[in-house]
Amino acid sequence: MTDGLRVRQGQVRLLGPVELAGQGGPVPLATGARRLLAVLGLRGGEIVGWAQLSEAGIDPVTLDRDAAALAGGLARAGLRGALQTRASGMRVAGRYVDALRYQDELRRARSRRAAGDLSAAVAHYDRALARWRSEVPLDGVTLAGWAATEAKRLRDSRTRAREERWDCLLRRAADAIRASGAPVADRAAVLAGIQATAAAEVAAAELEAGVARHPLRERRWELLLTATLLSHGRAAARSVFQRAVRTFADQLGVEPGERLRALAAAAERGDIAELPEAPRPEPRAPRRVALPVPLTSLLGREALLDDIGARLAAHRLVTLVGPGGAGKTRLAIAAARAEDGPVAWFVDLSVVERPGLVPSTVAETLGLREDPGLDPLDAIAEEIGTHDVLLVLDNCEHLVTGCGEMARELLARCPGLRILATSRAPLRAEDESVVPVPPLPLPATAAGLTLADLATHAATRLFLERAQARSGRPVPEGSADAVAQLCAELDGLPLAIELAAARTPLLSVSEIVARIRTDQRLLHSPDPTTPPRHRTVAAAVESSLEQLTPDVQRFFDRLAVFAGSFDAAAADAVRAGTGADPTALDQVVNASLVEANAGRYRLLMPIRRHALARLHAEVPAARTAHAAHYLRVAESADADLRGHAQEAGLSRLRADAANLRAAMAWLAEARPTAVPYGDLRLATALAMFCRVEGHYREARGWLAAALARHPRAPALLRGAAAADAAMLAMLLCDYPAAAEYAGTARAAYRALGDRRAEARVEMILGSVARERAQYEASAAHLDKAAAIYVECGDELGEARAVQLRGFTAWLAGDFDRAELRLRACRRWFERLGDAEAAASALMNLGAVALYRGDTDRATSLLDAALERYAALGFPEGVGWAHNLRGLVELRTGRADRAEEHLALSLATHRKVGDRWRTASVLEALAEVHRRDDPTRAAELLADAGRIREEIGAPVPACERPDTEATAAALRAALADRSPLPVRALIPPV
Template sequence: MTDGLRVRPGQVRLLGPVELAGPGGAIPLASGARRLLAVLGLRAGEIVGWAQLNAAGLDPVALDRDAAALAGALARGGLRGALQTRASGMRLAGRYVDALRYQDELRRARARRAGGDLAEAISLYDRALTRWRAEGPLDGLALGGWAAAEVKRLSDSRTRAREERWDCVLRRAAEAVRASGAPVADRAAVVAGIEATDAAAAAAAELEAGVAKHPLRERRWELLLTATLLAHGRGAAKSVYERAVRTFADQLGVEPGERLRALAAAAERGDIADAPAPPRPEPRAPRRVAAPPVPLTSLLGRDALLAEIGTALAGHRLVTLVGPGGAGKTRLAIAAAGRQGGPVAWFVDLSVVDRPVRVPAAVAETLGLREDPGLDPVDALAEEVGEHEVLLVLDNCEHLVTGCGELAAQLLERCPALRMLATSRAPLRARDEVVIPVPPLPLPAVAAGHTLAELATHAATRLFLERAQARSGRPVPEGSADAVAQLCAELDGLPLAIELAAARTPLLSVPEIVARIRTDLRLLHSPDPTTPPRHRTVAAAVESSLDQLAPDVRRFFERLAVFAGSFDAVAADAVRAGTTSDPTALDQLVNASLVESNAGRYRLLMPIRRHALARLHADVPAARTAHAAYFLRVAEAADADLRGHAQEAGLARLRADAANLRAAMAWLAEARPIAVPYGDLRLATALAMFCRIEGHYREALGWLCAALARHTRAPALLRGAAAADAAMLAMLLCDYPAAAEYAGAASAAYRALGDRRAEARVELILGSVARERAQYTASAAHLDKAAAIYVECGDELGEARAVQLRGFTAWLAGDFDRAELRLRACRRWFERLGDAEAAASALMNLGAVALYRGDTDRATSLLDAALERYAALGFPEGVGWAHNLRGLVELRTGRADRAEEHLALSLATHRKVGDRWRTASVLEALAEVHRRDDPTRAAELLADAGRIRDEIGAPVPACERPDTEATAAALRAALGDGTPLPARALIPPV
């Protein structure tokens, strides 16, 4: 406030030279800031994306500098905060922009005009038009792309607004002239008639200038003829019409349109009633032209999506189906149009239109409207639609986004009952647009044992089965069911790719197609010469999208092919490697439907990725090395979390990137790039703990063993860490000699380096090896030594883990009092330290103690809590252990059926991860389950467990011996009648 008066905020002026006006006058603007202000002002109130800013002709390198300069100028003009920067682009507040105020006043004027309030309409038109300070918007400023189209739209809007104002003036004049035909005593009517004549004369003078400027704009001739009739009579009006006829004949070689001819005939009769406004055609139904084509094949798996489209069209007037090339957008749009029972549906294929500015003319031509150079195609379309209910389907808009968005905005504003359905690989970015993504078709899981009947319930595989039979004339063999599921997964459910693969079935079996599709991109090629070029191959569909992007964005797309799964924006930046400095490159690829986006993660559909990889060519080594280096950093950072207090965060990150980590491992092992020294050994070590938690023991141990063999001269600290992890994994796989050998190598390396904490970790592993071999005294010695070292190092978490393992060893040895004391202490420790996995293990071990003490209720409670936590972590080793112990609880309580359920789940988990020690114990428990109902099977189970124990060198744990001996004794008694038994079925007492 100043002197009690509010300072008037500034204004952004686009209707003339671009200006930023503050309370004290114009604010000086640098050239770049002025251009940025103009571009943002054209879409004031909306976020203008980085790609759109570039498309408008702004310099991306100078954008930050120009934005800073503009923000400062806005602040000086009293508009601080009007410029907002977002992750997706920039936004200028709309309430300060004259173009938006002009458009608002224009809408209100048109509403008054439609309602018959001509005086108020003229006032609003005048207010809107006085905002113009020059003939054209952004006077003297050249912009490109969509911004140039927006400037033209504004300019055309002013032309139409003038014509609409003249129409209002002439309607009022006509009404006054008709009223002046009253008796002469009615002086008011006479005066009104005189004033109306003067108004018509003034309008005629202005319209003469307007016709001179736009001699082929038929609407101006109509208005001029009307004004001349009202002001100067029939003879003058006839002269205007004759001039119009000569103009159209000389310049176009055609006669004027029907409306102007009808108006001239009315003027010849002196019929003022028809003269002011063009005669309105009689209401009629819109023509049923350009109807959607009738599809030749059924639409599969899209019922829910069709319902969503129908709901969107019921509540919104512009709906755009967006998805990658070959996703089936056109087919969906045709089906959705067919479901719209009320409106007439018009279908326009824009695939052959080459420029955005050609969109209105192309649509008008498809609809069979006369192409009149004197009549804007948008006007012709708006006139044809009028107030009728029409659904206009614009197909293949991706290369014409600006033109389609502009046409939609104009038609929807002028045709109140019109609805539009568009298909595109990128949104039209029009106001009030509803975007519906079109995803690939749903897929079945890739697994063995599929049947054709089951595959027919999934849209992707059903599509392949139907199209393959149609192509080859015979059904797919039942034996190829698994190959069909695998093929559709390789094609990521993309309908175009599936149909192209099905087209090969006359010559190739499904397994042969699967084998060739990974290496031969030419396989997915339509043999039908009538197929549109963009749909003849997946490559053509991808290339048609890439053609709309800048070369540097295309190079960036190629590099994204090195990602084996989904990735985030940081990972994408890591492989960018100088391909582009455009911060919106990834967004552009998403908008082009070349990259999928979901909750901050991105991915390329497999057929698109294969094409990108084919384009990458010689850049593959550099891109894959950058990819591997990045994921090595990710793994090393997450490994520190897994070995510390932040397990859940580390697990989440590594699980999200599991496919990329495996791809990085393969590349580092194969290429061993100099840029990433010892990369395979480092990554194998960094992933060891993750693989232990996930249950991938064999895979991780294989990586470590191979990398250690390749890098015999790696730094001692790295080799020691790798050997320690190899020892841990070998122990989990029950290869105790290998575990001891790797642990010895790790211990020697750590002693030489003086790394006491690492020595303690090796002692934990040696203690576990001894525990599984039932060497409980030796195990306790190793674990006590580890605990002492951790105390020496001040490592509280390490000490807690050593104490827990000591409790674990104690209950397996049958020392339940010592076990409970230690396990209670470490449980509180882990809860306080936030180690979720170790806390769950403490619960499980306490549950085991309660079980062997006979407290089955407490055991059930503790083990159920542990099972829930393990399941939440996704830790299969813990899940298997908890089910094992829960099965034993059920056995103790006489519920053999429930025991079998738990033990079966435990057995499957332990076999999957490779833990043969626990597998043997579960088999022994299952033998007890079946001892009474099927003693022969029970004996076989016991024999299998015995063979495993012989092979791994691990006897029955002490706490389990009484149960196992009792089972064996009972089976000897039950089968003592001479029934032949498998070897070792009748095991001797342990």
């Protein structure tokens, strides 16, 4: 007992009345704080999640108050900081909890007992049991759920510990008799003065009291019979057995078990050779439970099987975790079959309703005799003994607490046991190794594939095999792309793929693809023998949702509004109003309803569709919360893109591109009043991002439509939107529209007195004039912009205006002025940390070197610019750099290399919609093909001419001599060949 022991440091006492003790004695705690201490102490050192706290009986309404009271009590007990709060839950340091110290001491006792060091084992048992202050742990505190089960397990542990201690004492007494070599009849002479007699007598007295408390616990009768034989002889032992027979007959109507009867027979003979253990038959291997035989092959899991085998070699508890339908059961069976040596047991827990029934279900599956006096865990542990056994526990997700507790107990008692579990959530047991089971791999593309290509990818191969098995015929070759698209729509989830394959007798693959997007009922198993949870994807999802509270289920439904992946902050935004607590995201991840990867989260597409079907009336609120969050993200990142932190802004927006488009669509369609002018604000916030990414048409369309929808929006917002629309129209070479938008923006900014914004409009007008070869007008606009930036003290704005001035200068052929400005800008941008502008400075300096004839320097500068643009993912810059590199190769006579660069440039400029640069690249390609294919060269030059006429942009001054030389050479070459007038084929430049 510990009551009389001096407390040298604070203690959390659970082995009796719940108590917090300090050096000065017990520290008073209110009822709620004591209950919280008890619950956290049971899992000392582990995080106890918010849902687990509620399940254990902790009132969430008073939790904050109780936690504060407990923290104060711990501080008064000298344990300041022992209570810790995390995002996922709370914990109390385990080293202060008497129950955990008791369990550590108990493990040492059992280890010494197994090694045969009985004296050391007894000493450890004594120290362990001395920590108990009464027979009832956690006395005075009302617990529920897993905590109540844990408290009962703790009480049962004390009962077994006392029995094991008695067993050690009796073994020592029996060893003394065996050492004497005398018959039991002469025991008095043999044991006279030997301590064993006294030990046996004490044990017999204690066991009499123990049997009175637990009259149907056979192990106590066995120990009492042994102690009585050693201390009082055969007649007394016979009497003990007769009492046991009457007790079992009166209370159960059965005879005592085989072990007690065998022990009584040995005592009657006076044979103590096997005492105190009852005589047993030869050791036998535990009975086998046949593993299920899969009806289909396992595809695409070879590496995962190897990983599971390696985990089982290093860990005694391995849990396969993944969403419903990922193939965890099939994988566990394959892994168990691959194990050499151990007995393999398979237990399906899908129909078990309560965690407390897990041990009895396992015992029943193993065919162990039900004994009311024997805990099922004891029966399982006895059956396993020291044998090598692999226990496969299938479908643990709704029984996590019960499975985790059973695993901890059995692994501590059975050294040869390993457990392989399948679950949608980890068991949270000590030394558990969790193996995520992901969807099957998919082809990288869904176009231009053959059936042979599909057979090399697990997801598509699974569909092909299952579809042929269902329909009796192979999938047509022409459906290869549709199969890849279907498996991508199903995110590689094996259950969904198999359910889709079951539709092939009636529907083509393309029809299945079209229908699953709107009708989840299509994915339904036609096999009535399929377990209910696997008959539909919806059933698999619902079986996971059943383990969550209604508030968390509502939060899960709202996650359906996300397109692609999202972060925790976004999830938090849609959680508002659901009633779910901050751990809701962790809960749905632990339930394998949401995938987590490097701080990002996503729902597999079949799971997302089911969540969306559940969302119903919540759609407007969820989508509005989603859109409002991404509007905040876009506006914050836009400030980075327009300032010094471009890479950070780009990274954030690229990760959420799909969600930003979804938000844009909702704001434009619904125009929720909770987000005023949301579509106009978001289109403006995304304009610079779309410029960097090359999405000119999309962004301009958003802005034009939003400006038309909001003619009375605040002047500042309309001015910003018009300025961005001007920038995008200029990039798309719609110069009249760009000038009109810019004029609108400039007027708005002048009225508002926003000089910095006015300078930006001047830069856009300068760019419009530059592309139309109005170089003096361009210079005037850009010089004005630079002056305004100086006036505003905006160094970055000034640097950008000066760089554009240098750009205009080299296009006009003024290379000296261009280089002077661009060299200064390069140093400026490197110091300011503007990565894109620094790359542009390199590219412009490369162009100056090119037109001055310094091709070596041009190559070096342009390659450096190209590398930086590629790293930024900036297509406009990549296309420009390839354009200029192609011209360098042309100057050095390497037409083949020039064509490679120019072809890449042409593809980029056509993709983003930059017709001005498209025309210049076509003119350069005309020079590439002038000698080998003059007809094609002439057509290229004519195409360029038509583009320039349509957009109103002549050939830039620096390019004009080369283009005119190409045109003249082609006219001469084609003068005698072309059936068309040469002038019509090659317009003057």
